[in-house]
Amino acid sequence: MSARETLEPVLTPERIRARVAELAAEIGRDHQGRELLLVGILKGAFIFLSDLARALPAPCRIDFVRLASYGASDQSSGRIELKSPCTFDPAGKTVLVVEDIVDTGLTLDWFLRWLKEQGAAAVKTCALVDKPERRQVPLFLDYVGFQIPRGFLVGYGLDYAERYRSLPGIYEVVFAQD
Numbered sequence: 001m002s003a004r005e006t007l008e009p010v011l012t013p014e015r016i017r018a019r020v021a022e023l024a025a026e027i028g029r030d031h032q033g034r035e036l037l038l039v040g041i042l043k044g045a046f047i048f049l050s051d052l053a054r055a056l057p058a059p060c061r062i063d064f065v066r067l068a069s070y071g072a073s074d075q076s077s078g079r080i081e082l083k084s085p086c087t088f089d090p091a092g093k094t095v096l097v098v099e100d101i102v103d104t105g106l107t108l109d110w111f112l113r114w115l116k117e118q119g120a121a122a123v124k125t126c127a128l129v130d131k132p133e134r135r136q137v138p139l140f141l142d143y144v145g146f147q148i149p150r151g152f153l154v155g156y157g158l159d160y161a162e163r164y165r166s167l168p169g170i171y172e173v174v175f176a177q178d
């Protein structure tokens, strides 16, 4: 860790584990044994998706997408595209998009429209962390783990300059003042 930043605990691994179990149970109840295609948006969603999938009492297939977003490093421009060719066909499937965090909403908004254009039969959304105060586009999230209004969050898949993704809890990065 840099001397200029410290990490303040926000969500313990136990709290995350308990909430992921609740979300998985709710998703399972809502889909009653119908197969879901879980699609994680890389890289951040890889840990949440793997925990959610293992707790899910429903059959599922799993895939991932890598999306490129253009703009300043801390701000999305809304200009988004697939970074590599898609490895699955969403046509006719019930897709559950799994995100670690929804912030401006631009990434998810673009991807939901893309999935519908590809002919997905139904598209649902599941985000571990929702930051509704920063939303730039209206977005409905079907399943939300936690609403956390502000703070730069890391851990459990979330990074700061590619660091801290492997931390089992979620922390706020606090930057030292000069």
Ligand code: PRP
Pocket: 041, 042, 043, 044, 045, 069, 076, 099, 100, 101, 102, 103, 104, 105, 106, 107, 108, 158, 159
């Ligand atoms: C993060 C996160 C979401 C997106 C949300 O990804 O995983 O995909 O930002 O932001 P938005 O709601 O403002 O569009 P990021 O671009 O940081 O890439 P990463 O997952 O590889 O860290």
